[in-house]
Amino acid sequence: MDNTNKSEPAIGGKAVIVIAVLVSIASALAICWTLSKGADVDPADYPRSRYARDDAGGVWFLRPGDGYQRVEGADADSFEPLPANASGPIEYSGLARDRDHLYAMGQRMPGVAPDGVHYLESRYYVAGDQAYYGATLLEGADADRLRVFQNAPRYPNEYAHDDRRLYFQGRWIQGADIASLAKVPREAPTPAERGYLKDRHRVYYRDRVVVGANADSFALVAVPGLIVDRSHHAFYGHDGRHYFLRDQALPERVAGTEQALPPGGLELLLADRDLGWHFLFYQGRQLFYHQPFTNELEPLCRRDSGAPLEQLGRGLYRDDRHLYYAWTALDHRKGRYASGLRGWYTGLEVVPGVHPDEWRLIGERRLHMPGKTLTGNLYQADERRFLNPAEGYVAGLWGVNGDGQLQRLDRENECLAYTRNPDWNYVPARARAILILLAIVLTVIGGIRWLLRRKATGTKGGHQ
Structure with a gap:
């Protein structure tokens, strides 16, 4: 039986869906265009700085992650970024001025005369009797005595001090002994240098104390390949008894067990990010990886x-x-709807069928594989040959076939560490x-x- 009370829409159902989809797509495109459209600026007007200007005379500052932000009140006609040094390569200072004001990191600095600034380095500068780091006033600092500590010659030096106070990126570190400040020894140049400093009592990582570290024996562990991994730096130190990750000591107990690790008993096995994303340690028969x-x-x-x-x-x-x-x-997820770095693996494999007493060095060789050439030491055991690459990524040992080509060795995956990428999103x-x-x-x-229902209801009511 027909339902005589059923309302008839003025537009067919399919047409409604089509129109709705078109409107939605147009709206989505408009939103995306609005969000993606940034300031129409030209950084060429202020080269080698994060400042730029638009055609209307506005001044902008580039904030990493936030894009260009307007520098409110800046006078474009007299505006100029301040270089970090008068000659040689120009270090980015973040400072700028116009005829009336000083700007730091895109912010106007009230009360700071634009012509009375003495720039030090690494965003530290002095203006009159005040000292600053970027837009931050260094409370209690003696501007006449402030100097940047040269602890990282190859990298930005981010510690500064006067005769009483130590600062890291403008943050005051209480209790530092200024008279005994010294660089932390390192096995090889490393980006970690910029974050470490010590005095006769303590070791510092950035603005924090490395709790429990022996300042006399503390040194940075060399980590080849670290600079390649820019997303998850892991800086390690060692004082002869304990290993430290940044400012924290590695635990003295194995996770999920009651096994204790006495100080000084843990031996570092692997610290090379080109051959293992994890640091590997051992004590006796047991091997561990650090998370x-x-x-x-x-x-x-x-x-x-x-x-x-x-x-x-x-x-x-x-x-x-x-x-x-x-x-x-690398655990790369590849697919039509989801892709990205899901995690990292590190493995330690036994070379099958080879006794170490049979291992014999032949000499340095340069061998090929599809898409790659590796240089390293060539070894032989019985009739088999292997290459230990002097540099490169992925594996510490490769097999060599009868044609002199490199091939991957079989892996049992019995000693395998895995860490999931915390930035991995289940919904791409x-x-x-x-x-x-x-x-x-x-x-x-x-x-x-x-x-449509409202319209149909109104139409029906009008006919009654």
Whole structure:
């Protein structure tokens, strides 16, 4: 039986959906265009700085992650960025001035005369009897005595001090002994230099004290390949008894167990980000890996020998029974709707069928594989040959076939560490955009249907 009370929409259902989809797409495109459209500025007007200007005479400052932000009140005709030094390479200072004001990191600095500024380095500067770091006033600093400590010749020096106070990036570190400030020793140049300093009592990492560190014996651990991994730096130090991650000591207990690790008993095995994303340690037969995001020592695996491990080359080791090599890999998720770096692997493998006493060095060689050439030491054991690369990424040992080509060794994955990328998103950006667009479409459809019902109800009421 027909339902005589059913209202007839003025527009067909399919047409409603089509119109709704078109409106939604147009709205989404308009929103995306509005969000993506930044300030129409030309940084060429103020080269080698983060300042720029637009065609209307406005001045802008580039804030990483936020884009260009207007410098309110700046006079474009007299505006000029201040270089960090008068000659040689220009270090970015973040300072600028016009005829009436000084600007630091895009902010106007009230009460600071634009012509009375003496720039030091690394955003530290003096204006009159006040000292500043960027836009931050250094409370209590003696401007006449302030100087930047030269602890990182190859990198920005971010510690500064007068005769009484120590600062890191403008933050006061209480209790520092200024008279005994010194650089922290390092095995090799490393970006970590910029973050560490010590006095006769304490070691500092940035503006924090490295609790429990022995200042007399503390040194930075060399980490080859660290500069490649810019997203998750892991800086380590060692004072002869304890290892430290940034300002925290590594735990003295294995995660999830009751196993204690006595001070001085932990031995560093691997600290090379090109061959292992994790740091590997061992004590006796037990091997561990360090989880940097939680500062935990996790069990990796056990050896069948308690003999000391001897390093033969990059990521290549032996004990009295086996040869071992380290390798690393990125867990890249690849797919039509989801992609990105999901995590990192580090493995330690036994070279199968080779006794370390049979291991013999032949000499340095340069060998090829599809898309890559590696240089390193060539070894032989019985009739088999192997290459230990002197540099490069992925693995510490490669097999060499009869044609002299490199090939990957078989892996049992019995000693495998894995860390999930905390920035990995289960819903990728493209899927989120689709979901947002779908939500807009459904909202518009719902609104149109509601309006049509209202119109149909009104029409029916008018005929009664």
